[in-house]
Amino acid sequence: MGTAGTSTDEIAGERRQLINVAYRLLGSLAESEDAVQEAYARWYALPRGRQDEIVSPGAWLTTVTGRICLDVLGSARARRERYVGAWLPDPLPDRAGRDHGHDTDPADQMILDETVTMAFLVVLESMTPAERVAFVLHDVFRYPFAEIAGILGRTPAACKQLAASARRRVRAERTPVSVTGQADAVRQVKKAWESKDIAALVDLLDPAAVMTADGGGIAGAALRPVEGGARIAQYMVAIADKAPGLELLERPVNGMPGLVARRGGTVMTVAAFDIADGRVTRIWAVRNPQKLRPWGRERQEPPAGPGVTPGDPPGSW
Structure with missing residues (x-):
């Protein structure tokens, strides 16, 4: 079943969810907004026929946003090394x-909620990009590992292990x-x-x-x-x-x-x-x-x- 009946308003209605996902992944409002805007740009760049083939535009947008955030996290370490102070x-x-x-x-x-407290976000900062994506998408937003695997380019079993490793960090560091x-x-x-x-x-x-x-x-x-x-x-x-x-x-x-x-x-x-x-x-x-x-x-x-x-x-x- 395609999305021929999906309206622009319905697509735009996904923005709140995407911003929430991106902020938990990146910890930056500006970077989160940029990631979500880029995901929407990629959606609207698709031919209408391709859009109609996508069963769940929300899931597609989340997947693309996750991939964009993963790229941003990958480059964040170098950028933060140049950041003045902490x-x-x-x-x-x-x-x-x-x-x-x-x-x-x-x-x-x-x-x-508890997943955006400063203490929680600081723990997320200690994770590898792959751990953070797997943990946030699965444990916070309940995305299945099969979908997370498509974002990380790993097997569902490997994504499950990444989330488990991240979960141990949270349990060890959070009271x-x-x-x-x-x-x-x-x-x-x-x-x-x-x-x-x-x-x-x-x-x-x-x-x-x-x-x-x-x-x-x-x-x-x-x-x-x-x-x-x-x-x-x-x-x-x-x-x-x-x-x-x-x-x-x-x-x-x-x-x-x-x-x-x-x-x-x-x-x-x-x-x-x-x-x-x-x-x-x-x-x-x-x-x-x-x-x-x-x-x-x-x-x-x-x-x-x-x-x-x-x-x-x-x-x-």
């Missing part, structure tokens, strides 16, 4: 907290935490940070905690991770001393409680957290303004009180 996935805002949502904005089409538990920890961090209470911060941070910042060479950020709860606490208080008067707000980041620092309504830093046993084990701070564009329309609120942000001074985040 590279982190693009942080996703909660659409409800923004003034204007646009259906054409990739960030507005994201389904926020699930409830939204409520994370919100409580993040709220305490915000309170201690605003009051510049080093002792309280040290108590909230795991002794082996790591803070990683992404400025992309555009915004000031520590080029190497800051390791150790005590060092991170001292660093955060030093930032507070250098950048007073900015708002520090609790906001969902990739569907989990996080912190946003802004000045005059402009978001300067988005921080995501990982929590284990009630203490912060990882902080990921994104300052690259190119990655913060989806946050530019965040709703304005009256300041709740004195705040701090890892903002403009040299050495911030």
Whole structure:
């Protein structure tokens, strides 16, 4: 059965699914949108007769998007070696907290669940491109290994092994935490940070905690991770001393409680957290303004009180 009755609207309706697949594969909204646009370009370049032969245009588009993402992942390692400082996935805002949502904005089409948390995406970054494609398509989107095999150019059995290897990585590196538990920890961090209470911060941070910042060479950020709860606490208080008067707000980041620092309504830093046993084990701070564009329309609120942000001074985040 072909697709002679498939309308342009039906084809366009696949975009949300494709954006969600691509973002989980790439961790970049811009690259995800480019991959999906390229997949659509290839669809519309097909002769009508060939389009009519395709039983499921959605599956075809997903397959093509997966292949494009695989190529992008293959070249990403070299590009990220040239990146200034650490590279982190693009942080996703909660659409409800923004003034204007646009259906054409990739960030507005994201389904926020545990598979887009910053902690999960960072684990995905540790995988090989083939592992990541096999795991995301099968474990997250439930695509059969027979279809994934066509994307990876491997046997279904080999794809199953890749997904199993990726699954072990996730289990080894991820400690699930409830939204409520994370919100409580993040709220305490915000309170201690605003009051510049080093002792309280040290108590909230795991002794082996790591803070990683992404400025992309555009915004000031520590080029190497800051390791150790005590060092991170001292660093955060030093930032507070250098950048007073900015708002520090609790906001969902990739569907989990996080912190946003802004000045005059402009978001300067988005921080995501990982929590284990009630203490912060990882902080990921994104300052690259190119990655913060989806946050530019965040709703304005009256300041709740004195705040701090890892903002403009040299050495911030």
